[in-house]
Amino acid sequence: MRFIDAEVTTLDLIRHGEPVGGRMLRGTTDHPLSERGWQQMQCATDELLIEGTPPWDAIVTSPLARCREFALWLGETHDLPVTVDPRLAEMDLGAWEGKTHAEVRALEQAMDLQAALWADPSRTSPPGGESVEAFDKRVGAAWQELVETPPGRHLLVVCHLFVTNAMLRQVLEQPLSRILAFDLPYAATCRLRHERHALGGTSLVEWIGR
Template structure:
């Protein structure tokens, strides 16, 4: 169908303060985060990005702003990519939350985790996966089957989307690492997605996107014996 580049926002003030930002208004990138956002422009320079999509959170919109400006693209705000609604946990120190009983559930059985006065992680995964598939389908309709979509979101949200693409249960998503300003790549086809990269943090990523298939190839079939792209 199309290729999705998942970009986690740059480092934020909440990241450095050890606070669970959640949907707290006004959480911005710190100095390092702004440097990371500026570096994304060069990192993705070789990719013909057709669409830029972002979580409504300020830190995500700040992260994609330099790239969108360089490409002359207007970012599409996608509510489905918003940070987890952590409810009454929002704004609290991580060091305090680790003593909560729910913390153990979040770590070992996240599919059962429901944040007090917030949403469940299972509900977050469902709306995030629906959002990326909707945006990928839109880009394919507007720009062709080989369209590339960049979507900027949050650590837990990206991990949940990657777990879905890997056909891995949500209870395994804590085994996935997604650092700030990292890039993960999923190629969506008619039958199944292919995860090309996870947590890529530096360097030229032109090779991360598979080339368009030839007429003899099926876009939904894996290469028997592994890829020949040595």
């Protein structure tokens, strides 16, 4: 803790494990976890336990099956309350939904929009999908609620790659052009800390991609 007598809220973010169907631009396409995905999530959360006991006061999850089903199971296993927050759903990828990277590249004739999205998301959105600005706004609203109401909790947030990036952007105050700066593997975890103190509030990163 950097500020004396600060009220600390800790958020452990975990990206979902491998879904059924393998790697693709899934977005809001609602595939459940594969057997391997379940194992990845169990191993990752087991590493965060303290002598077999979870450090969390509650779990907050995306509504999509690859997050929600594991979150509900984990909550039941450890007797933790689980909240489903629609704002934590992955970015809607429009015409790219459910397609592999190769399939998306084959759709583009004059310009590789997929490469443009990775290069600068502030200038490109998936055709027919959610704008990066709208996505950032809804995840930012969820972030503010997580750290403010009520403060002092330790939460596990089960979410997605783009959502994790958007949460990290809230802390690092990156420009929107760098909202997709972190390419984290399935079941990767991050720990963020928000300290409320006499001078206001300070958000910090403890670790990324564990």
